Amino acid sequence: MKRVLITAGAGGIGRAMAEAFEVAGYEVWVTDVDADALSGCPAGWQCHQASAADEDQMAAVFAQIDRLDVLCANAGVAGPTALVEDIELADWRSCVSVNLEGAFLAAKYAAPLMKEAGRGAITLTSSTAGLFGYPNRAPYAAAKWAVIGLMKTLAMELGPFGVRANAICPGAVEGPRMEGVLAREADAKGMTRDEVYRGYAAGTSMRSFVEASDIADMAVFLASDQARMVSGQVIAVDGHTENPDPRI
Structure with missing residues (x-):
């Protein structure tokens, strides 16, 4: 049975991903900071309370993993909503830490396992904020753009070992x-x-929001053999964003 690890997998998009991978026949591992959400996960999942941006906590989770087929580095926070001049540095750093460093740490510890196996798929959750500038969302947009740069580099570094990397927006x-x-x-x-x-x-x-299940379906596809030659790609699941804020 293939194994998937999903960060921030106990709620929201991550929970939808975990449920979709379970249906697809995967052994599901999730990390999350929310103990209550973790307690509500199915008994068959391997659940670990850990902050994606805390290296000691993530290292402790990966120390229990002897193999990994799929990583969904999904942890993220919205960060402050304010003009650049009104954002505190501490709030900037907190947002960037979870969204970018969380993805980096998950990839850092997943890469050796996948390289040794000679296969694997890594999917990073970016955002349409990683494709456009977003007024009042500077730290979030900056982090999500950086996630795409991280993914492109992972694809280049890990491709020779049979490991693919992509980003969902x-x-x-x-x-x-x-x-x-x-x-x-x-x-x-x-x-x-x-x-x-x-x-x-x-x-x-499409004049519509998307559902978490739409993101989950794409994550399962990117992990599948049908996507075996899909790597280094940025795939928006957004109903085609034409303009992040048509009012300006």
């Missing part, structure tokens, strides 16, 4: 995390939540 995903973003952005821009929501939806060709 979700658009606006229905769920609690996006609701928090909508509320903060509405407050920052003096708008209502619904106005911000409609603005995000209007910025896509």
